[in-house]
Amino acid sequence: xxxxxxxxxxxxxxxxxxxxxxxxxxxxxxxxxxxxxxxxxxxxxxxxxxxxxxxxxxxxxxxxxxxxxxxxxxxxxxxxxxxxxxxxxxxxxxxxxxxxxxxxxxxxxxxxxxxxxxxxxxxxxxxxxxxxxxxxxxxxxxxxxxxxxxxxxxxxxxxxxxxxxxxxxxxxxxxxxxxxxxxxxxxxxxxxxxxxxxxxxxxxxxxxxxxxxxxxxxxxxxxxxxxxxxxxxxxxxxxxxxxxxxxxxxxxxxxxxxxxxxxxxxxxxxxxxxxxxxxxxxxxxxxxxxxxxxxxxxxxxxxxxxxxxxxxxxxxxxxxxxxxxxxxxxxxxxxxxxxxxxxxxxxxxxxxxxxxxxxxxxxxxxxxxxxxxxxxxxxxxxxxxxxxxxxxxxxxxxxxxxxxxxxxxxxxxxxxxxxxxxxxxxxx
Ligand code: CMC
Numbered sequence: 001x002x003x004x005x006x007x008x009x010x011x012x013x014x015x016x017x018x019x020x021x022x023x024x025x026x027x028x029x030x031x032x033x034x035x036x037x038x039x040x041x042x043x044x045x046x047x048x049x050x051x052x053x054x055x056x057x058x059x060x061x062x063x064x065x066x067x068x069x070x071x072x073x074x075x076x077x078x079x080x081x082x083x084x085x086x087x088x089x090x091x092x093x094x095x096x097x098x099x100x101x102x103x104x105x106x107x108x109x110x111x112x113x114x115x116x117x118x119x120x121x122x123x124x125x126x127x128x129x130x131x132x133x134x135x136x137x138x139x140x141x142x143x144x145x146x147x148x149x150x151x152x153x154x155x156x157x158x159x160x161x162x163x164x165x166x167x168x169x170x171x172x173x174x175x176x177x178x179x180x181x182x183x184x185x186x187x188x189x190x191x192x193x194x195x196x197x198x199x200x201x202x203x204x205x206x207x208x209x210x211x212x213x214x215x216x217x218x219x220x221x222x223x224x225x226x227x228x229x230x231x232x233x234x235x236x237x238x239x240x241x242x243x244x245x246x247x248x249x250x251x252x253x254x255x256x257x258x259x260x261x262x263x264x265x266x267x268x269x270x271x272x273x274x275x276x277x278x279x280x281x282x283x284x285x286x287x288x289x290x291x292x293x294x295x296x297x298x299x300x301x302x303x304x305x306x307x308x309x310x311x312x313x314x315x316x317x318x319x320x321x322x323x324x325x326x327x328x329x330x331x332x333x334x335x336x337x338x339x340x341x342x343x344x345x346x347x348x349x350x351x352x353x354x355x356x357x358x359x360x361x362x363x364x365x366x367x368x369x370x371x372x373x374x375x376x377x378x379x380x381x382x383x384x385x386x387x388x389x390x391x392x393x394x395x396x397x398x399x400x401x402x403x404x405x406x407x408x409x410x411x412x413x414x415x416x417x418x419x420x421x422x423x424x425x426x427x428x
Contacts, residue, residue, distance in 0.1 A: 009037050023058055040411045047308070050232075052240065052405065056089060056395050057231040061309035066316065068229055069093070077319050082224040083107060083194055086166060086391035089229050090398065103163075104194075110167035111188035111197065113137075114144050117172075121179050130176035130383045131267075135257040137172040141165065141250040149249035151401045161249055162394050169390055170194065173383045174201030180379065195220045198387070203375070216374045219327045220384070223367060226316045227385050229392025233308075235259040235266065239393045240400045241408035249397055256393045257386050263303065266385040268364035269371070272304040273378050276337045276368075279344070286343045294353045304365030305348060311358040320366040324373070333373040341369060 005016045005028045014036050017029045027050050034040050043049045058067045066073040069088050076085055087095045087103050095103060120140055124133050142149075145164070148157045171188050178185045178201075186201045196212040199220070204210035230236065238259035243252035260266035279289050293302040307314055328335060345361055348354045364385075371381050 007033070007037075009039050012037065019053070021053070023060070034411075040413070042413055045308075046232075046237075051237060051408070052232065052400070052403075054231060054396070054399060055092070056399060057229045057392070059231050059309060061307070061311050064310065064312040064315050064318075066230075073226065073315055074319065077222050077225050080225060082221045082228070082388070083166075085225045085228050086394075089391045089395040090162060106163045107167045107194065108190040108197075110164045111171055111190060113168050113171050116144075117175070118185065121175055121185070124179055126180055126182055128176075128180065129261075130173070130180060130380055131257060131261040131386070133176035133179060134169075134172055134383055134386060135254045135261075137176070138165070138169075138250055138257060139254040141168070142248050145250075150246075152246075158249065158398075162398070165250065165253060165394070166390060169387055170198035171201060173380070173387055174198060176383065177202055177377070177380055181377075193217065195224070202380075213331075215327065215330045219323060219370060219374060222323060223320070223370065223384065224388035226319060226363065226367075227388030227392075229389070229395060232396075233265070234262075235389065236393060236396045239397050240405070243397045243400055244405055244408040249394070252397050253390070253393055256389070260386055260389065261382055266364075266382045266389070268303050268362070269368040269381040269385060270378055272341075272364055273337065273368040273372060273381070275303045276340050276344075279340055280337060284340055284343075286340065286347050290344070290347055290351060294351075302344070302348065302359075304362055304368075305354070306357070306359040307362045310360060310362065313360050314362045316363040317361045317365055320363060320370065321361075324366045324370045327370050328373050331373055335369060335373060337372070338369050341365065 003018045003020075005018050007014050007016060014033060016033060019027045019029055021027070030041050041049070056069065058070070059065065068076060068085065069092055071088070071094075076088075080088075083104055084095060084100055087100065117137060117140065120137065121133070124136075141164075145161060147153055148164075149161045151158050175185045184206055186204045186206070189197055189200055192200055192212070195217040196214075199212035199217060200210055203212075232240075235256040239252045239256035242255040243249070247255075263271040275289075279286065282288070289300070290302070292298045292300040293305075324338065327333075328338065345365070348359065348361075353359075367385075368378070368381050371384060372378070376384060
């Protein structure tokens with residue numbers, strides 16, 4: 001294959017280098033095109049635009065493949081642990097037994113947050129969505145550790161800041177929930193594993209003893225692994241672009257949390273359950289809602305269906321669907337919403353509209369059902385996604401800074417008014 005692409009603009013031909021990735025993906029490097037020809041490329045929503053070269057996650061949406069640092073998601077979900085996957089994503093390699101123990105120890109040592117965070121938390125009314133509280137608390141970390149996230153000063157400090165945020169996110173997440181339900185916050189317990197400690201801070205109360213159910217802690221660990229990275233999605237791109245201005249790690253991660261919140265991205269897991277409950281309350285007529293989703297005059301979309309990059313089954317959805325059955329079985333939970341979800345999936349997979357557009361269930365279609373079975377309240381679903389996605393965001397931010405990527409600054413095609421004279425207000 002020639003490693004040059006040619007483009008003809010108004011009779012002039014320009015040569016553009018072709019880049020090939022390690023999985024044989026092909027990209028045309030247009031970075032010099034404007035300088036040569038005056039033309040830019042346009043691609044709203046970056047549907048066909050690569051923003052970076054990355055060595056973190058490989059995804060093939062046509063073949064339903066997802067790998068972190070080369071390791072298939074199925075193997076990681078079944079055999080690894082969330083902290084091991086976090087280590088893998090952030091450092092590039094699986095840890096040795098000693099490295100993992102050391103990493104786990106460090107994380108459990110930093111779970112406590114400064115007492116002043118309680119004052120910040122107190123300022124949020126109980127109507128606050130936990131995602132807003134979470135992003136605010138993560139931004140507030142910049143005030144407590146002002147210089148520790150600047151690689152220009154010290155990568156050693158940055159690496160400590162990375163451990164800090166991985167350790168403190170469950171504390172922030174659980175406290176955001178406690179604030180919402182008006183219960184006293186629980187301090188972290190460093191003798192517990194990552195997910196059991198989170199569950200303890202979420203559901204524990206000072207007056208009663210709480211022991212996390214290992215079935216629940218294991219299921220959460222698996223869900224966090226499945227969400228840990230997904231290459232250049234909306235929130236990861238946000239983290240990279242905010243970080244490209246050399247904003248701090250914590251500021252960039254907070255921006256990522258806000259990007260994730262939207263219902264077209266991580267907020268879909270909450271939206272799916274609300275949709276399924278709505279269908280149930282409406283009598284459970286799945287076909288009626290399918291028709292609404294297909295009607296271009298109706299803004300309703302089937303939440304949890306479709307994906308920008310998966311044009312085949314989302315491999316994460318397959319694992320989660322199986323896990324949902326296992327978890328519900330193990331906990332003896334019967335959820336009528338699961339039957340509606342299965343019915344909806346069955347109808348959608350045979351419907352021409354969904355087949356033509358290659359719309360399959362995505363990761364969020366079944367994750368909400370598991371979270372519900374595990375006792376996680378609906379408004380916390382997207383927070384759970386954020387907990388899982390954290391190492392991915394960190395890895396993306398770190399890679400961007402290590403590679404000294406330039407500030408993200410797209411161009412535009414201006415379509416507004418051409419130059420015109422200002423008219424004073426009395427003459428308008
Ligand atoms: N229900 C009905 N129609 C849909 C849906 C849906 N869920 N998703 C896409 N379509 C249609 C869309 O109307 C369009 O039809 P047409 O070609 O006739 O105009 C076509 O399918 C292509 O959709 P698109 O909006 O151009 O695709 P996109 O890549 O811009 O959007 C998406 C991807 C995920 C935002 C979209 O599929 C969607 O809104 N899904 C529902 C929300 C959701 O589940 N989001 C979670 C994504 S997975 C978690 C994550 O990683 O963020």
